[in-house]
Amino acid sequence: MTNLRDQVGPYFGEFGGRFVPESLIAALDQLETTYQAAKADPSFQAELNELHRTYTGRPSIITEAKRFAAHAGDVRIFLKREDLNHTGSHKINNVLGQALLTKRMGKTRIIAETGAGQHGVASATAAALFGLECVVYMGEVDTERQALNVARMRLLGAQVIPVKTGSRTLKDAINEALRDWVANVDNTHYLLGTVAGPHPFPTMVRDFHSVIGTEARAQMLQEYGFLPDALAACVGGGSNAIGLFHAFLDDEQVQMYGFEAAGDGMDTPRHAATLNYGRPGVLHGARSYMLQDEDGQTLESHSISAGLDYPGVGPEHSWLKDLGRAQYRGISDAEAMNALRLLSRTEGIIPAIETAHALAGALKLGKELEPGSSILVNLSGRGDKDMETAAKYFGILDGASDGK
Amino acid sequence: MVLRMASKTSAALSSRKQSGNGSLIGYFPAGYPTLDESIAAAIAMCKSGIDVLELGVPYSDPVMDGLVIQAATMQALENGFKLKQTFEAVSAITAAVDTPVLVMTYWNPVLSYGVDKFARELAQAGGAGLITPDLIPDEAQSWLEASDKYDLDRVFLAAPTSSPERIQRACNLSRGFVYAVSTMGITGARNEVDQLAKTVVANIREASTEALAAVGIGISTAEQVADVNRYADGAIVGSAFVRAYQDGGLEALIAKVSELASSLK
Numbered sequence: 001m002t003n004l005r006d007q008v009g010p011y012f013g014e015f016g017g018r019f020v021p022e023s024l025i026a027a028l029d030q031l032e033t034t035y036q037a038a039k040a041d042p043s044f045q046a047e048l049n050e051l052h053r054t055y056t057g058r059p060s061i062i063t064e065a066k067r068f069a070a071h072a073g074d075v076r077i078f079l080k081r082e083d084l085n086h087t088g089s090h091k092i093n094n095v096l097g098q099a100l101l102t103k104r105m106g107k108t109r110i111i112a113e114t115g116a117g118q119h120g121v122a123s124a125t126a127a128a129l130f131g132l133e134c135v136v137y138m139g140e141v142d143t144e145r146q147a148l149n150v151a152r153m154r155l156l157g158a159q160v161i162p163v164k165t166g167s168r169t170l171k172d173a174i175n176e177a178l179r180d181w182v183a184n185v186d187n188t189h190y191l192l193g194t195v196a197g198p199h200p201f202p203t204m205v206r207d208f209h210s211v212i213g214t215e216a217r218a219q220m221l222q223e224y225g226f227l228p229d230a231l232a233a234c235v236g237g238g239s240n241a242i243g244l245f246h247a248f249l250d251d252e253q254v255q256m257y258g259f260e261a262a263g264d265g266m267d268t269p270r271h272a273a274t275l276n277y278g279r280p281g282v283l284h285g286a287r288s289y290m291l292q293d294e295d296g297q298t299l300e301s302h303s304i305s306a307g308l309d310y311p312g313v314g315p316e317h318s319w320l321k322d323l324g325r326a327q328y329r330g331i332s333d334a335e336a337m338n339a340l341r342l343l344s345r346t347e348g349i350i351p352a353i354e355t356a357h358a359l360a361g362a363l364k365l366g367k368e369l370e371p372g373s374s375i376l377v378n379l380s381g382r383g384d385k386d387m388e389t390a391a392k393y394f395g396i397l398d399g400a401s402d403g404k
Numbered sequence: 405m406v407l408r409m410a411s412k413t414s415a416a417l418s419s420r421k422q423s424g425n426g427s428l429i430g431y432f433p434a435g436y437p438t439l440d441e442s443i444a445a446a447i448a449m450c451k452s453g454i455d456v457l458e459l460g461v462p463y464s465d466p467v468m469d470g471l472v473i474q475a476a477t478m479q480a481l482e483n484g485f486k487l488k489q490t491f492e493a494v495s496a497i498t499a500a501v502d503t504p505v506l507v508m509t510y511w512n513p514v515l516s517y518g519v520d521k522f523a524r525e526l527a528q529a530g531g532a533g534l535i536t537p538d539l540i541p542d543e544a545q546s547w548l549e550a551s552d553k554y555d556l557d558r559v560f561l562a563a564p565t566s567s568p569e570r571i572q573r574a575c576n577l578s579r580g581f582v583y584a585v586s587t588m589g590i591t592g593a594r595n596e597v598d599q600l601a602k603t604v605v606a607n608i609r610e611a612s613t614e615a616l617a618a619v620g621i622g623i624s625t626a627e628q629v630a631d632v633n634r635y636a637d638g639a640i641v642g643s644a645f646v647r648a649y650q651d652g653g654l655e656a657l658i659a660k661v662s663e664l665a666s667s668l669k
Contacts, residue, residue, distance in 0.1 A: 017543050019511055021468050022574070023585055025540060026565035165474060166464065178467045183589035185565070282512045282538075283465065295487040296516025298464040 004249040004325060010199035013322060015315035018198040019282045020178070027185045032200045034104050039207075044100065051096050052211070055129070056086050059215045062223065062376075067346035068359075072366025072375075078228060079379040080216045080244065083351065089381030090212060090240045091122035091193060097208035099126035102189040109133040109188040113177045115142055115170035115236065116307030116354060117149025118381055119193030124158035126191075134158040137176045139169035142306040149385045167300040170236075170310045174284050194237025195314030198285030202314050209243025216376060217247045228376035230255040230365060234357040235275070235328060236308035238317045240380035245326060255327070258317060259361035261303035262330030272301035274313045275321050275328040288315040304333040304389065307354040307381075335360040337393055340383065352381035353389065413504045413532050413557045413580035416455050417616050417637045425668045426633020429618055430454035430661060431508065431642030432649075434493045435462055435485030436476045443496045445649060445657055450503035452658045453665025457497065458535060458640065461490050461509035468510075468537040470592030472643040476650065487513050491529040498530030506557060506580065508535040514547070523550035533557025533580055541577045548577065559583050562608055562617075564600040571604075575612035581637060582608050584619045592643045594622035597632060605636045626667035633668060 009016050018028060038044040052058035060081045069077040082090035102110055110132050114120030120136040127134030136153055140162040143150050153160050166172035174197075181190040195202045195209075220227055231248060233241035235258035248254045263271040271277065278289040283298060291299040291311035303309040320326040336353060339360035344350045351359060355378075362375045369375070383390065391397045420427045430449045436442050446457055462477035462485050469477070494505050507526060514522045514534070526534070533556040539547065541560050551558045557580030562571050564585065574582050586601035587594065601619045608617040619632045620640030632639040641664060648660035 018540065019538050019543055020540070021538055021563070021585075022540055022561040022566055022570070023563040023588055025570065026563070026567065029567075166478075171465065175465050175467050179470075179590050182468070185588060281516055284467075285538075292512070292516060294516070296463075296513035297481065298512075 005246060009203040012316045012319035015280070015286065015288050015318040016199055016202060017287050018285060019287065020198045020285045021182060023182050024185065027181070028198055028200065030105060031101070034101050035200055035204050038101060038104060048097055048100060056092050056096065057084060058211065059219070060084050062216060062219045065343070065347050068343055069366065071342060071346070072363045074371035075366040075369055076374040077362055077366065078220070078374065078376045079349070080212060080376060082212060082240065082378060082380050083349070083355070083382035087122045087125050088384065089118040089122070089352065090209060090243060090378070091119045092125070093211055093243065094193065094205045094208040094239065095119070095122040095126045095191060098189065098191045099130050099132065102132060102191070103130060105189060107187055107189045109135070109184065110191045111135045111137065111177050111180050111188055112191045112193055113170065113173040114138050114193065115173070115309060116305065116352065117142070117146040117153065117385060118307060118352070120158070120160070121149050121152050121156070123191050123193070124153040124156035127158060128156050135180065136160045137163050137173040137180070139163050139167070139173050141168045142170065145389055146306050146385055147388065170306070171298065171312070178284070194239040195242050195316060196237045196284055196286060196288065196312055202286065202316055205239055206242045206246060206316060209239050210246040212240065212243035212378060213245060213247030216244065220376065226374070227251055227254055229253070229369060229373040230257060230375045232257050232259065232358045232362045232365060232375055233378040234308060234354050234380065235260050235313060235317060236272070236310045236354065237312065238314040240378050242314060242316055244378040249325065256325065257361055257365060258326055258328040259331045259357045260328055261305055261308035261357060262332040263302035263304070265332045266330040270302035271330060272303045272309050272311065273330040274311060275317060276330055278311070280318065283312040286315045288318045289313055289321070305336065305353040305357065307352070308357060329361060331357040331360045337390070339363060340390065341394065349379070350383035351379055352383050353386045355380045411532070411557050411580045413456055413506060414616050416504050417581060417618070420455055421637055426630070427455040427618070427638035428453060428629055428665050428668060429456040429458055429638050429640040430645055431458040431460055431640065432645060433460035433462055433473065433477050433480055434490050435480035435483065437479055438483055439485065439489050439493060443493050445654060446493070446497050447500045448654060448658050449645065449661050450497070450501040452661040454503065454661060455638065457503050457505045458508045458642070459490070459493060459497070459505055461487065461507060461513055463510040463513060466510060468590055470590045470643060472647050472650070473591050476646045487517055491525045494526065494529040494531040504532040505530070506532050506535050506559060508537065511536060511539040519546040520550045520553070523554045523556055527554035527556055531556070533559065535559040535583060537561065541573050551579070561585050562604055564588055564604055568607065568611065571607045572611040575608060575615040578615060581616040581618045583640070584608060584617045584636065586619050586621045586623070589621065591621055593624035593647070597622055597628050601632065602635055626664050629664045630667040
């Protein structure tokens with residue numbers, strides 16, 4: 001099992017591909033060609049690196065969470081601080097890369113889907129920076145639970161379109177973005193925010209996020225002198241997880257754990273645990289695990305976290321699952337919210353609810369691993385956007401009872 | 405090379421062409437608003453002048469469809485449409501009329517059902533084949549095999565942005581006709597049929613002297629149907645029929661079909 005890192009699309013084993021209308025194929029071909037040329041062009045990587053240094057704030061640091069780890073058995077926990085990136089999450093890594101490609105393709109308009117709003121905010125930010133028109137599709141349900149991010153996007157000059165079709169969440173936002181793209185592909189780039197979708201998105205978005213794991217691997221070796229025994233990341237579409245995992249894929253001693261949203265619980269039908277409870281199918285342009293009924297109709301997912309509330313997952317994760325290289329587990333809303341509060345109170349770091357799934361996973365994992373083991377958690381985003389949900393959940397607004 | 409029967413779909417389009425008329429291909433979703441009503445509507449369309457029926461399979465994520473068809477197929481799903489009823493509908497329609505019935509379906513329901521099993525049951529029900537809006541020939545190996553095995557038509561799409569190589573491939577691999585996408589966009593009525601449609605059809609003619617080309621997306625008036633048939637082998641109408649049914653039920657649907665079909669006489 002060597003050189004898993006070298007795997008690129010269109011296929012990851014039996015997963016991936018391009019299951020899209022013919023009208024989009026030319027745009028996907030153009031994107032692939034542009035991306036390959038950029039990858040081979042040292043000036044592209046130099047420009048992206050410079051943006052990351054002077055705008056994103058890379059490299060992001062690693063923080064050891066000692067007081068938090070005290071609740072996780074006898075292990076050390078390290079946090080890769082993607083929450084400290086400009087715009088507050090890992091999403092900016094991919095967005096800046098694709099924004100540069102948009103310019104190279106001579107396109108003037110970007111569209112994006114967003115769940116929690118992190119990718120939408122990052123896209124709106126890049127659009128402002130590069131002078132591009134930006135339209136963000138967001139499920140109507142999500143515009144309500146992530147109202148702060150809607151305001152951020154609008155302040156940045158983006159148009160936010162609430163999507164009222166289907167389940168009115170991330171899945172339907174992607175459908176609407178695809179419809180827009182088919183109609184406007186000549187001047188528009190679809191800045192897809194996760195490692196799902198048709199080729200070349202899963203490979204390209206992964207490459208742009210692989211900076212997370214590349215940095216973290218070097219930082220662990222340099223600052224602590226060892227590699228972590230386990231990696232933990234939350235998985236919706238799977239972009240932050242693959243970004244962390246990729247550099248470690250061929251370090252066989254490093255175990256990898258992706259934590260999906262279990263919503264009301266893994267023993268209930270209200271979850272978003274695609275890799276645990278789904279089966280392979282085609283959704284949004286790629287073959288991968290997905291939540292579907294016996295007729296192949298996509299099932300609605302459920303999670304307190306808008307960013308993980310997605311019935312599909314990136315094809316590379318499906319491949320890693322079937323290979324047994326990574327394990328995927330479910331974390332309930334309640335477990336995630338408890339971890340969110342615990343990290344806030346033990347480390348002074350308020351994570352995004354998405355990220356809290358990885359933290360809850362690390363708490364459980366710590367009790368299973370050998371004493372003295374280490375876990376590297378991708379702290380993929382900060383929790384500012386989730387204050388309203390958290391305040392309601394814990395009843396901590398004035399006038400409400402204190403604590404839950 | 406296995407000898408196969410000529411496609412019933414292409415035979416229907418060709419004979420209309422030879423007699424100096426064009427063809428009208430009409431879309432209606434199975435299960436909308438209920439299974440029985442959709443069967444009745446489809447049969448009525450065939451009796452009122454459409455040459456090929458395009459029976460839609462309701463699907464949860466129809467990325468090529470505009471609001472009219474989205475609303476109808478969503479309602480069919482809410483009313484309990486099950487995939488297996490597609491075959492019931494095809495059986496009932498083909499028992500009542502001779503019109504070739506092509507099923508228009510997004511790929512995941514077929515994949516989920518089993519490609520071979522879906523093809524076998526479609527053939528048994530008397531269906532002519534499939535139109536697959538989100539399956540490109542590059543990803544279609546299992547469908548190419550199953551459609552050969554059960555003698556089914558397979559309609560791939562050709563878009564204004566398709567390269568000559570891709571058009572060639574769509575022509576070589578399609579059976580029945582090639583679906584010429586008139587415009588860069590999703591289904592739904594438009595005031596004018598895009599001039600791009602002519603280009604796509606010309607590209608298809610360039611690639612193949614045998615492939616038939618039917619133009620779809622945005623066609624809703626008798627004038628547009630007649631105009632498209634001056635250069636193509638058929639006009640495909642969907643949203644306008646569904647809209648007519650939404651607004652005025654079976655009667656309005658029949659009136660709309662008759663109106664568009666009369667432009668070809």
